[in-house]
Amino acid sequence: MSIIDWMDEQYLLGIVNMDNTHKEFVSLVNQLAAAADTDFATLFDELITHTQAHFLQEEKLMMASNFPAYAEHNDEHARILGELNQFKKRVDKGLIAFGRNYIKERMPDWFALHAATMDSALAMDLKNTGFDVATG
Template identity: 30%
Template sequence: MTKTKYNTETTNWNDSYLLGIPMIDNQHKKFFVILDNLETLNQKQEKSEMHSLINELQNYVIYHFQTEEDLMVKSQSPNIDLHVMEHELFRKKVEEFHHSYYNNNEELLNEMISFMRKWLLIHISGTDAEYADSIKNTLGIE
């Protein structure tokens, strides 16, 4: 079996997902901190804290995707439209998750956290990795 750069067997962050763009890498890591916290609160059934953390996730998705999209435009990265479309689909999924949870569909929580972890890792190792070089060149990162 050939070993690839990215480990798609796990849904946890590891350094194989680093793109070499510190600002973006740190933001990607933050996503997994938020998801870890969601899982912990869900296991403890801390519903009062869940609401604020879900809001934090939703706001962070908007912030991070805007950061990536701005960098892509600045660096004239290829396939920006496709990348933005992927971001929009994920934003909508997070919104669905938000509404479902607020409508007392807590069973959905584990499923959504798992989906978000997998989606983020696939997105980072695929779509994000495709534009990393053009952004590093624009920002002067070696």
């Protein structure tokens, strides 16, 4: 069961490493939505680890390219990581339903909005300024 359907026309930004990371994120979210309770905590941890690395990758790009909306974008990353970590505490106590509801109810809309606004703006800025993502 997919709760986020990857659609190139909606999610591709044209920055290969960002696009690949987003595809991995969507895959993990979908795995979590369908996971058995016995596998949920492990996959939730994987999502957090992936999301931390994903955000760090974007934050490095923003800093290296002097992205003007760095503070706002970084604040959004911190907010979502904070939410994930709050739900991790519940999941670690065996309250899987709390984590599952968060993933199913929050992640699809959040990802669509974040990709379409903040990440799209970053990708556009990187392209417009000619920033070389490969070499930084």
